[in-house]
Amino acid sequence: TATVTVNPIPSATATPTSQSICSNNATSIALTSNVAGSTFAWTVTQTNVTGASASSGATIAQTLTATTTSAGTAIYTITPTAGGCTGTPITATVTVNPAPTVTATPSSQQICSGSITSIALSSSTGGTTFAWTVTQSGVSGASASSGASIAQTLTATGASPGTATYTITPTSAGCSGATIVVTVTVDPIPSATATPNAQSICSNNASSVALTSNVAGTTFVWTVTQSNVTGASASSGATIAQTLTATTTSVGTAIYTITP
Numbered sequence: 001t002a003t004v005t006v007n008p009i010p011s012a013t014a015t016p017t018s019q020s021i022c023s024n025n026a027t028s029i030a031l032t033s034n035v036a037g038s039t040f041a042w043t044v045t046q047t048n049v050t051g052a053s054a055s056s057g058a059t060i061a062q063t064l065t066a067t068t069t070s071a072g073t074a075i076y077t078i079t080p081t082a083g084g085c086t087g088t089p090i091t092a093t094v095t096v097n098p099a100p101t102v103t104a105t106p107s108s109q110q111i112c113s114g115s116i117t118s119i120a121l122s123s124s125t126g127g128t129t130f131a132w133t134v135t136q137s138g139v140s141g142a143s144a145s146s147g148a149s150i151a152q153t154l155t156a157t158g159a160s161p162g163t164a165t166y167t168i169t170p171t172s173a174g175c176s177g178a179t180i181v182v183t184v185t186v187d188p189i190p191s192a193t194a195t196p197n198a199q200s201i202c203s204n205n206a207s208s209v210a211l212t213s214n215v216a217g218t219t220f221v222w223t224v225t226q227s228n229v230t231g232a233s234a235s236s237g238a239t240i241a242q243t244l245t246a247t248t249t250s251v252g253t254a255i256y257t258i259t260p
Helices: none
Strands: 012-015 018-022 029-033 039-047 063-066 072-082 090-097 103-105 108-112 119-122 129-137 153-156 162-172 180-187 192-195 209-213 221-227 243-246 253-259
Touching: 012 072, 012 090, 029 072, 063 072, 063 090, 103 180, 119 162, 153 162, 153 180, 192 253
Parallel strands: 018 090, 108 180
Antiparallel strands: 012 029, 039 072, 072 090, 103 119, 129 162, 162 180, 192 209, 221 253
């Protein structure tokens, strides 16, 4: 007798045949064949990607990193072997999407109570979207949302500056990038109190009006309109102390308009 054993030519199946992953994540491609006992070896060509390498096994599990702000590819060419017979190579393509970055302009902001924030969000990776959460202290009006700019009307709730701290996450092609933090300081609107708010003095005497505010560090400026009086002038300070003189035999007035 003469026996000839004829081994079949194996074919390879990659599951999946194409895959999209985020940068710094691992591939997961299972390799199978119609012929029991088949083994698999592969070569690879990578573009704008690092981490891919030629190897062998039943699974392609390699951590790939995008090297630019655009998507890269790793194309694996897989060859099955069984009983010393080599099958037709197949390919499996892995697209590696970069982790997007986010830039906030400005990176921090100081506004007056009742004003609108104006923070533009951008990324070097095309098609990136942005979402944010927020923690506010001594402020109302800030809320979690999404978009290409943060434009929210913020109000200080006390007499001291408050803050709204935004944590912004960029996302592109299903991949999330590192978060950044932007802090908005909201200064309260000061009010002015004049003590006294009305005063009667004799001609050639000095006014004595103390100026205070609910907000620490407030400064005051004033303009003045005088009628039948001389000596009043626009100025600034914490006290209005000006020597006023009546110019007629009738009572005159100096009306100060004070801005804190």
